Amino acid sequence: MAEMMDNQVLRARGLTVRFYTYAGVVHAVTEAYLNVYEGETVAIVGETGSGKSVFTRALTGLIEPPGRVEAGSVLFKRKDGSVVDLAKLNKEELGEIRGYEIAYVFQDPSSALDPLYTAGDHIMETILEHQKVGKGEARREAVRLLKDVLIPNPEVRVKSYPHELSGGMRQRVVIATAIANKPKLVIADEPTTNLDVTVQAQILDLLDELRRKYGMSVILITHNLGVVAEVADRVYVMYGGRVVETADVFTIFESPSHPYTEMLLRAVPDPTRRVKRLESIPGSVPNLIDMGPGCPFAPRCPHAMEVCEKEFPGALQLADGHIVHCWLHLRR
Amino acid sequence: MNILYKSSTVLLNKYAELRERFNPGWLERNKSKLQEMKLTLYALTTSKTGAAGLVLVLTTTFLALFGPSLSWEPYDMYPVLKNPALAGRLPHPPCMNDCSGMPLSGTDVYGRDILSLIMRGFRIALVMSLIIVVASAALGVLLGLVSGYFGGFIDEAIMRFTDMMLAFPGLVLAIAFSLTLRISLRNVLISNTALTALLAALFALNPADAPNIANILSLFLALILVWWPPYARVVRGSVLTLREQGFIEAARALGLSTWRILTKHILPNISSPLLVMFTFDMATAALSSAALSFLGLGAQPPVPDLGLLISMAGQYFPERSWWIVLEAGFALLLISLGWNMLGDALRDVFDPKTRRSIELKAKL
Numbered sequence: 001m002a003e004m005m006d007n008q009v010l011r012a013r014g015l016t017v018r019f020y021t022y023a024g025v026v027h028a029v030t031e032a033y034l035n036v037y038e039g040e041t042v043a044i045v046g047e048t049g050s051g052k053s054v055f056t057r058a059l060t061g062l063i064e065p066p067g068r069v070e071a072g073s074v075l076f077k078r079k080d081g082s083v084v085d086l087a088k089l090n091k092e093e094l095g096e097i098r099g100y101e102i103a104y105v106f107q108d109p110s111s112a113l114d115p116l117y118t119a120g121d122h123i124m125e126t127i128l129e130h131q132k133v134g135k136g137e138a139r140r141e142a143v144r145l146l147k148d149v150l151i152p153n154p155e156v157r158v159k160s161y162p163h164e165l166s167g168g169m170r171q172r173v174v175i176a177t178a179i180a181n182k183p184k185l186v187i188a189d190e191p192t193t194n195l196d197v198t199v200q201a202q203i204l205d206l207l208d209e210l211r212r213k214y215g216m217s218v219i220l221i222t223h224n225l226g227v228v229a230e231v232a233d234r235v236y237v238m239y240g241g242r243v244v245e246t247a248d249v250f251t252i253f254e255s256p257s258h259p260y261t262e263m264l265l266r267a268v269p270d271p272t273r274r275v276k277r278l279e280s281i282p283g284s285v286p287n288l289i290d291m292g293p294g295c296p297f298a299p300r301c302p303h304a305m306e307v308c309e310k311e312f313p314g315a316l317q318l319a320d321g322h323i324v325h326c327w328l329h330l331r332r
Numbered sequence: 333m334n335i336l337y338k339s340s341t342v343l344l345n346k347y348a349e350l351r352e353r354f355n356p357g358w359l360e361r362n363k364s365k366l367q368e369m370k371l372t373l374y375a376l377t378t379s380k381t382g383a384a385g386l387v388l389v390l391t392t393t394f395l396a397l398f399g400p401s402l403s404w405e406p407y408d409m410y411p412v413l414k415n416p417a418l419a420g421r422l423p424h425p426p427c428m429n430d431c432s433g434m435p436l437s438g439t440d441v442y443g444r445d446i447l448s449l450i451m452r453g454f455r456i457a458l459v460m461s462l463i464i465v466v467a468s469a470a471l472g473v474l475l476g477l478v479s480g481y482f483g484g485f486i487d488e489a490i491m492r493f494t495d496m497m498l499a500f501p502g503l504v505l506a507i508a509f510s511l512t513l514r515i516s517l518r519n520v521l522i523s524n525t526a527l528t529a530l531l532a533a534l535f536a537l538n539p540a541d542a543p544n545i546a547n548i549l550s551l552f553l554a555l556i557l558v559w560w561p562p563y564a565r566v567v568r569g570s571v572l573t574l575r576e577q578g579f580i581e582a583a584r585a586l587g588l589s590t591w592r593i594l595t596k597h598i599l600p601n602i603s604s605p606l607l608v609m610f611t612f613d614m615a616t617a618a619l620s621s622a623a624l625s626f627l628g629l630g631a632q633p634p635v636p637d638l639g640l641l642i643s644m645a646g647q648y649f650p651e652r653s654w655w656i657v658l659e660a661g662f663a664l665l666l667i668s669l670g671w672n673m674l675g676d677a678l679r680d681v682f683d684p685k686t687r688r689s690i691e692l693k694a695k696l
Contacts, residue, residue: 062585065484099587106585111578116600125596126586159361177586 004075004083009184009217010036010059015072015087017051017058017241024289028054028067030241030312034219036185041211041218043232043249045225045264049285051241052221056187060086060102061094076102079184100130103178105207107190109170113162119146119173120158126180145176148213149206168199172206179210186211187219192227204231225268229253234321237261240286240296242312247322257324260297295327303328336377336386341370375681382677388670396458399451400536407452408538408634411443418443423648426655438655441644442634446656449636450663455536456637457667460552461617468556469610472563477594479564480571491568494561502558503620509554510629517553518546537635544631551621551630559617566609570602604682611675615668622664638664 004011012034019026029051036042044052058069074086079101086094098104106112113122123142127133133141139158146154149172162170171191178186188207192200208231211218220232228235228249235252237245237260245258256262263281283300295301298308305327313327348366352359359366376382395402412418426438435445479490497505521528521542532539535548574580575598583593622639624630631637633644641660645653680686 057585060585062581095587095589097587098585104582104585106578106582108578112582114579114583114597114601116597125588129586129588129592159364161364174582177582 004077005037007038008035009038009077010034011073011075012059013073015055015058015074016070017054017063017067018070019067021066021289026288027291028241028288029058030291031072032238032241032243034059034236034243036217036219038184038217039211039215040233041208041220041231043220043222043228043235044238045222045228045235046238047223047285049288050238051288052238053189054241055238056104056189056219056221059187060098061089061091062098062104077184096130099126099178099183100181101183102185102187103181103183105171105174105178105186105188105191107193109167109174109194110162112174113170115162118159118161119165119176122173122177123158123180126177130181141180142176145180146173148179148210149173149176150202151176167195168202171195171199171203175203175206175210179214179216182214183216185217185219187221189221190223191220192222192224200227207231225265237264240291241288242296242325244297244326245324247319251319251322257318257322257329258297258326259301259303259328295325305331307331334377336383337374340373340377344369344373372681375687376677379677379680381673382681385670385673385675385677388666389674392454392458392667392670395451395454397455399454403448403451405445405448407444407449407636408541410634411439415443423645423653423656425652437659440641440656441648444634446641446659449641450638450659452536452636453638453641453660453663454667456548456631456635457618457622457664459534460548460621461614461667464552464555464559464617464621465610465613468559469563469606469613471556472560472565473567473599473606475560476564476567477571477598480568481575481590481594481598487568490564494564497558497561498565500558503623505558506551506554506620506624507627507629509557510550510624513550513553514547517550518543521546521549541635544635547629547631548635548637551624555617555620555624559613563606563609566605567602570605571598574598574601608675608679608682611671611678615671615675618667618671619664 012032015029015032015034017029019028032051032055034042034044034055044056046052054063054067057063058072059074061069063069069087072087075083076086076097077083078097084093084097086097089097113119117125120139120142123145124135124138127138127141128135131138143154143158146157151157151169151172157165157169162173165173175191186207191207192203195203204227207218207220210216220227222228232249234248235246236243237252237258239260245252245256245261247257252261253265256265260281263279266279267281269275269278281300286296286299292309293311294309295304295312298304301308307327313325313330315323315325316329317323318329344366348359348362351362377386412422418424422439422443423441424434424439424443426436427434428436435447437445437447440446440449475490475494479487521531525539528542528545529539531537531545531549532541535545537545539545580593580597583597588596621630622637622642625637625639626643628643631640633640638660642657645656645660647653649657
């Protein structure tokens with residue numbers, strides 16, 4: 001088994017996910033990799049359809065047919081310190097880890113709660129599934145967790161049904177459910193997309209605070225670069241199902257090296273400058289069905305060379321922790 | 333003004349009190365559920381169809397529960413055997429004034445009082461349709477849940493089998509099943525007295541009449557076998573839409589077991605269309621089983637099955653048996669009309685679109 005660093009929580013390598021549909025094979029994720037260390041926030045950035053959600057779901061085997069995890073290893077350090085390969089575990093073992101050691105917060109808080117159960121029921125259900133505690137204990141814990149996620153009147157709200165809660169409150173309940181078992185890793189899949197801007201900021205602050213309080217690591221999936229700059233420690237940029245660049249957050253914003261990252265950053269409007277027209281990346285997201293072996297960004301890349309179409313470039317370490325996959329830098 | 337609503341809320345409150353006594357805090361936790369339940373009852377009882385259906389269903393259920401003990405004649409004693417003088421005058425029509433010992437409601441060909449037979453008939457009809465619907469719903473729901481949730485090859489296999497079952501005309505298939513099952517069931521029941529006694533008690537029949545009980549058993553087993561495919565279809569469809577919902581994915585991501593997701597999150601969410609379907613099917617099942625015994629497949633005389641009564645009246649119809657057909661037919665009508673109306677009202681109540689309008693109307 002490959003090594004993991006002492007303070008490393010998760011080490012995914014070569015993860016490949018494909019969907020076998022009638023239209024063809026969708027190469028949703030191709031040889032993606034990820035490192036997560038203790039107590040840090042890792043952001044995964046990419047456009048819609050870049051495979052970031054599928055990648056993080058594949059980490060704990062949450063891929064439904066016709067999808068299949070084709071290859072790769074996902075080493076994870078459990079709470080008791082043992083290291084397991086999530087890609088090799090069976091369903092029951094994964095069930096023990098999901099919700100207990102790795103928890104998810106999904107994008108849409110309005111559908112993430114079952115309309116038939118109260119906020120408290122959702123939290124209690126997770127606790128009771130994974131821990132040997134009584135119902136009364138679980139209920140008290142649920143109230144405490146709701147207080148943790150800054151819900152006013154937690155004693156009353158624990159009995160509220162989802163339709164009685166606002167969007168922001170619902171997302172707080174979802175977060176409370178996710179942290180109910182003090183997981184080592186929380187995977188937040190665009191947790192603020194459906195919320196308005198002030199609530200977004202509150203939710204992000206809350207996640208950050210909880211991360212510090214419980215010493216969790218957070219994987220934050222987003223396409224909002226402002227959010228990334230705000231809360232992330234390190235960033236993975238994904239395009240067409242592949243990781244194209246990774247670095248710490250300062251390097252990504254100061255000296256992006258992959259043409260895609262560069263153009264992505266240029267497309268963010270700068271409030272200090274007057275612009276006539278917002279920058280955009282020409283072309284559109286590639287169709288992931290039956291992808292060729294080349295770099296997925298090649299058709300839109302201004303620097304595209306012949307080799308880009310034929311082969312995906314290997315990893316090139318530009319600096320400590322700054323890795324880029326681009327022929328431009330490999331050729332130099 | 334609304335006795336049905338008042339009495340049902342009293343019952344509900346009593347139930348809640350009872351739960352609260354054994355389990356303090358229950359009332360507080362389930363307050364909104366209770367409120368919602370009362371609202372449902374209110375909507376149901378204020379609609380005319382719902383109230384009428386509820387009354388009919390309660391009446392027929394009451395008759396099914398107590399009819400056999402209320403009926404004043406044993407069903408398996410033929411008056412004509414005791415009193416051979418009757419022989420030429422049977423079946424005897426209803427009589428108004430000059431009855432000379434004959435019952436008011438008329439008799440069948442053996443001289444038995446029709447009304448007394450019908451009182452027993454309710455039990456057979458309702459128990460039969462209850463067993464048919466509950467068993468086939470259980471089977472169909474299970475197959476539909478598995479099929480919809482797991483998808484892939486399992487789904488394909490179950491659904492193609494369901495299609496195959498649906499492709500046969502239901503009653504014809506049931507006839508075939510019941511004829512094949514019959515003989516072996518007879519042997520089973522004759523050797524197994526405990527089972528026979530249980531079934532006899534369920535249908536309020538004489539345990540000594542094992543072959544007839546086997547006939548009834550073969551009939552409803554056959555109907556169960558052809559009854560589940562629509563349930564499997566409906567459940568699978570609902571599961572397919574439901575499993576894409578965020579909370580199912582969230583439940584999986586939280587590590588809940590598949591069984592728990594199916595029973596706690598999927599089943600309760602599809603329960604209202606199921607309940608409506610269940611209610612309608614109670615009526616259809618009662619009619620179908622009566623139809624099969626009309627064709628001579630179910631019980632044989634002297635069992636007071638409503639379909640059988642009508643079938644036996646057939647050879648004297650219409651001049652010398654119209655009252656039998658009328659009375660037994662009316663009993664069947666009460667059962668099927670009641671459940672149909674209740675189902676109709678329930679569908680309106682459970683449909684969120686019409687529900688709000690019912691509630692609004694109720695408040696005005």
